[in-house]
Amino acid sequence: MVNLTINGIQFQAETGLTILQAARTQGIYIPTLCHDERLVAHGACRICVVEVKGARALMPSCSTPAAEGMVIETQSPTVVEARKEILRLMIENHPLDCLTCEKSGNCTLQNLCYEYDIKEGGFNGKKKNYPIDDSNPFFTYDPNKCILCGRCVRVDNELQCTGAINFIERGFNTHVGVAGDREFDNSVCVSCGNCVSVCPVGALMQKQPEKFRYWDIEKVRTTCSYCGVGCQMDLLVKNNKVVGVEPVDMEPNNGLLCVKGKFGYKFLNHPDRLRTPLIRKDGVLKEASWDEAMNLIASKIKDFKKESGPEAFGALSSARCTNEENYLMQKLFRAVIGTNNVDHCARL
Secondary structure (H helix, E strand, O other): OEEEEEOOEEEEEOOOOEHHHHHHHOOOOOOOOOOOOOOOOOOOOOOOEEEEOOOOOOEEOOOOEOOOOOEEEOOOHHHHHHHHHHHHHHHHOOOOOOOOOOOOOOOHHHHHHHHOOOOOOOOOOOOOOOOOEOOOOOEEEOHHHOOOOOHHHHHHHHHHOOOOEEEEOOHHHOEEEEHHHOOHHHOOOOOOOHHHHHOOOOOEEEOOOOOOOHHHOEEEEEEOOOOOOOOEEEEEEEOOEEEEEEEOOOOOOOOOOOHHHHHOOHHHHOOOOOOOOEEEEOOEEEEOOHHHHHHHHHHHHHHHHHHHOHHHOOEEEEOOOOHHHHHHHHHHHHHHHOOOOEEEEOOO
C-alpha cells in the first residue's frame, strides 16, 4: 500500500494503481475522455491532468502511477485552466451542432464543456472538412466530430482484434479511418459496433430506426439471446419500444458485443412477433393466457406419455436461448419425462 493525499484527503491505495484509479476508490471525480479501464492508459486527451506537489508539470492521472507520499490536487486553479484550454482546442475544430446532434445528452465533450463553461474555441484556426461515411448499414462516421481520443481504434485493435480502423496521416490532418482511407463498407470491418459503443462524442453513431434523446429513454438490463455466451446488455427503451442497445462492462462480455447483439434487435418491435400463447380451437389459433397454455401442455404430455411411453417424446431446443434455458429444457425431458431424445441446432 502507498500513502496518498488527494484534495486534502489522506488515504492508502494499493501499489500499482494509477492516480486516477486511486482517486476513484475514494469517490474523487477526475474527468476523462480517452480512458478505458479495459485498456492500458496512454494519456491521449490529457483532460485528466492533476497537480502533483513537487512535479515540474501537470501529470495525466490515467497513466501516472500513484507513489508513496504524493500530494495531489485535482481541481486547483492551474488544473482547471489547463482543462479549459484543452476543451477550447477540442471544440475549435468540432462542429457545434449540439442542438441537432443525436449524441446530445450522452456526449462527454458536451458535458465537460458545460462543466467548465466553455462555449467556443476562439482560435479562429483552419477547420476540418471530411466527408461523412454513411456506407455501413448500421452506423455512420463523421470524422469532423472526432476528437482523436483513440478509444475506437484501441478497442477495435486490442479487444475486438479486427484491425479495421487506425489513425491516418499526422499533424493537423490526423484522422481515424480504414485501410486505404476508403469507406467502412469497403474494409475488413465486421460491424460489431464496439467502436460506436465507446465513442465519447457523435463521431460514430448508430443509425437509429427512431429518433430519440438520451434523457427520454429507460435502460433495461437483459441477456443477449442470440447465442449461449450470455452477453450482458442494456436495452434502450422509449415509449415501450426498443430503440437501441448498449453493452454492459461486466462478465462475460466486458463491454463488447457482436453485430447481432448490438444491432440485431429490430425483430423485437416487429408487428408479426408473437406476444401471447396461441391455442388451436376448432382449427383456428386463438390467443390464450399462459396458465391455460401451460395446463394444456402438461395434460397432453401426461396423456401421451401414458399412452405411448417416454421414448415417444423428443425435444428440439434453440440457439437463441440462454444456456440456463437450454439446461432446463433438457432437464425437463431427461429427468421428468424420461427420454434422452434431445437435440439442439447450434447455428444462427
